[in-house]
Amino acid sequence: MTSAAPQVHKGLAGVVADTTAISTVDNSTNSLLYRGYPVQELAQSCSFLEVAHLLWRGELPTAEQLRRFATTEASQREVGRTVRAIVHHTPENCHPMDVLRTAVSYLGADDPTAETGGPEVDERKALSLLAKLPTVVALDQRRRRGQEPIPPDPELGYVANFFHMTSGSVPDRETLRCFEISLILYAEHSFNASTFTARVVPSTLADLYSSVTAAIGALKGPLHGGANEAVMHMLTEIGRADHAEQWLHEALEQRRKIMGFGHRVYQHGDSRVPIMQKALEEFAAGRDASALMALHHKLETVMLREKGIHPNLDYLTGPAYHLMGFDIPTFTPLFVMSRITGWAAHIIEQASANSLIRPLSAYGGPVQRHVPLPAQRLVG
Numbered sequence: 001m002t003s004a005a006p007q008v009h010k011g012l013a014g015v016v017a018d019t020t021a022i023s024t025v026d027n028s029t030n031s032l033l034y035r036g037y038p039v040q041e042l043a044q045s046c047s048f049l050e051v052a053h054l055l056w057r058g059e060l061p062t063a064e065q066l067r068r069f070a071t072t073e074a075s076q077r078e079v080g081r082t083v084r085a086i087v088h089h090t091p092e093n094c095h096p097m098d099v100l101r102t103a104v105s106y107l108g109a110d111d112p113t114a115e116t117g118g119p120e121v122d123e124r125k126a127l128s129l130l131a132k133l134p135t136v137v138a139l140d141q142r143r144r145r146g147q148e149p150i151p152p153d154p155e156l157g158y159v160a161n162f163f164h165m166t167s168g169s170v171p172d173r174e175t176l177r178c179f180e181i182s183l184i185l186y187a188e189h190s191f192n193a194s195t196f197t198a199r200v201v202p203s204t205l206a207d208l209y210s211s212v213t214a215a216i217g218a219l220k221g222p223l224h225g226g227a228n229e230a231v232m233h234m235l236t237e238i239g240r241a242d243h244a245e246q247w248l249h250e251a252l253e254q255r256r257k258i259m260g261f262g263h264r265v266y267q268h269g270d271s272r273v274p275i276m277q278k279a280l281e282e283f284a285a286g287r288d289a290s291a292l293m294a295l296h297h298k299l300e301t302v303m304l305r306e307k308g309i310h311p312n313l314d315y316l317t318g319p320a321y322h323l324m325g326f327d328i329p330t331f332t333p334l335f336v337m338s339r340i341t342g343w344a345a346h347i348i349e350q351a352s353a354n355s356l357i358r359p360l361s362a363y364g365g366p367v368q369r370h371v372p373l374p375a376q377r378l379v380g
């Protein structure tokens, strides 16, 4: 008697892999809660560091807790000589995500407590990465532009310091706020591919740096975090609003995936899009952005009409980061600067109630056969 073929859940679609108390994405209401708070409310009135504290400790900080959290972050932004050398010597034609992944891997090797576990130790490592990742991203963008590095300024807030390190100046309030909103929206999104990766690694009892290194690799691809870059490449390829309709028809005919559209969880639109749309429109209003915004709007309208598929967050952050002056290959590293918060929260949660993550597979290879003798197989 043969047993029934196991049911395969390709891409783990629809599979509930574990319980989490960190966030929930509700497709039926298009809502997203971080530790119970609607992301709309967090984006409206909180700073990114408050959200990081919320994700890691479960509660928004008091004024004193926030002061201590921000002081520790500001004091840890410097990276040592070896990390600066890693950034400097990694080939310029590699992707900045490769540089970031390598830098995090090195930071793990350089931390004598890397193998030590426990939520407090892991949160300390995560805060150190939260502080250092912007420094690495800024160093890399500047060396690719042939510019001298700018050291972090501990007197500046997290977002202002990042702009200072990349461009040498702190932009206006609208730019800072639009960027901060993007970080809050990118911070956490339940069991997405990179976060699931971040949980698989510590499920073997490996350390936080190994987990973050692997998660950076998972975020890089254009079906996930890499889409924010792909959106801007696509908009550049289309060029003008009056080209959008024909371009889209041809792309769909060639069965191309339209970057920045669709989502595994949301069928009726990404809960974060309206918030980011408003932030982008307010930010773009005072800038010379009307041609890009017209193209952006047109493509979205035609895509919805032709395919009924809504944009995701990357469709908004791509042009926002472009208008803020970041180079396109830096966009996914900006996502990493934010998602380190969600990844670390999940790493800590996974460790607190661990079970090795090891699914089954259905076998689809050849039936059992026997290795021929050398005289029979090593011929020709």
Ligand SMILES: CC(=O)SCCNC(=O)CCNC(=O)[C@H](O)C(C)(C)COP(=O)(O)OP(=O)(O)OC[C@H]1O[C@@H](n2cnc3c(N)ncnc32)[C@H](O)[C@@H]1OP(=O)(O)O
Pocket (backbone or CB within 6 Å): 011, 222, 223, 224, 225, 227, 256, 257, 258, 259, 260, 261, 262, 263, 264, 265, 309, 312, 313, 314
């Ligand atoms: C922050 C983030 O990571 S958000 C996601 C960022 N990624 C992107 O923007 C890349 C473009 N989008 C996609 O590739 C997909 O929508 C994903 C990967 C995000 C989700 O994929 P899945 O849930 O596996 O859906 P899948 O790719 O099977 O799509 C289902 C159907 O919708 C179509 N579809 C979904 N997204 C798109 C798209 N962006 N362009 C064209 N068609 C699409 C598929 O072709 C498929 O149609 P079919 O059933 O006729 O073959």
Ligand SMILES: O=C([O-])CC(=O)C(=O)O
Pocket (backbone or CB within 6 Å): 186, 188, 189, 191, 192, 193, 224, 264, 265, 312
């Ligand atoms: O949830 C997902 O699959 C992808 C996503 O939007 C995210 O990680 O922010």
